[in-house]
Amino acid sequence: MSARSPVLNQSSPTEFVFRVFTAVPEFQALLFLLFLLLYLMILCGNTAIIWVVCTHSSLRTPMYFFLSTLSFIEISYTTVVVPLMLSNIFGGRKPISLAGCGAQMFFFLTLGGADCFLLAIMAYDRYVAICHPLHYTLIMTQKLCVQMVACAVGLALYLSLQLTSLIFTLPFCGHLREINHFLCDVPPVLRLACADIRVHQAVLYVVSILVLTVPFILISVSYVFITLAILRIRSAEGRRRAFSTCSSHLTVVLLQYGFCALVYLRPQSSSSEDEDRQFALVYTFVTPLLNPLIYTLRNKDVKGALKRAISSKGTEEAF
Secondary structure, three states: OHHHHHHHOOOOOOEEEEOOOOOOHHHHHHHHHHHHHHHHHHHHHHHHHHHHHHHOHHHOOHHHHHHHHHHHHHHHHHHHHHHHHHHHHHOOOOOEEHHHHHHHHHHHHHHHHHHHHHHHHHHHHHHHHHHOHHHHHHHOOHHHHHHHHHHHHHHHHHHHHHHHHHHOOOOEOOOEEEEOOOOOOHHHHHOOEOOOOHHHHHHHHHHHHHHHHHHHHHHHHHHHHHHHHHHOOOOHHHHHHHHHHHHHHHHHHHHHHHHHHHHHOOOHHHOOHHHHHHHHHHHHHHHHHHHHHHHHHOOHHHHHHHHHHHHHHHHHHHO
């Protein structure tokens, strides 16, 4: 607590406000409706995946366990950001307290880190399924799956707690500070500190490497082995199905890691605040929305389970 006292014991408490996307009322209304629609689609799509996996015994496999966990993280991840963002667009700029900003940053980093680790776990699951199909059920036990998810969340929790605690020991000059972003993300908050932030930037790079670079390398290695195994499949149809299964995961991976790397691993001297905000829109809205769309539209098992659930519900209502 003593490390935070210089900030928390100021006579006037530090507050932040977010920079508006536009001051034109018509565009504000349009942006509000657009982001609200995207948020509702993310909630509905990911909730549908969780529901169908939990209610259909045929989908109680490691792959769908990871998929439903990913959907839950995506829902939580966007909910940390979007409601406050919508409130600031529609109802005018509302200040957020130092503690509120710290809490949002902590949960955003935790859920974002867990998301990245989980994508690496899903790549390992596909590697075992394709490269060692006969031993898949022996390796990917329910206990191991739960342990891997728990480790992913625990590691993300630890790293985000350390980074957030370190950042909020910094002094922020003035009473009301404007963040050129729609959330309390690390780079824009660091820019508002009135102290030397070189150590904090170095820690941010180290954490970013652990959360982004290391999982991405593991994913890349997994897919090298997966590709080699697929090329050995004699059936053209078998190769097509295997590539189709993996390409959906790779699409989400490239979007998630690519845009996160542009924000967190670029040198601060070459980064633009406006570009960071635009890149953040991709991993806040696009990838959480693509997750249910890709996995349901390109997965026969999930589509079949959803169709059966909808048809059985319609039959029940008819009677």
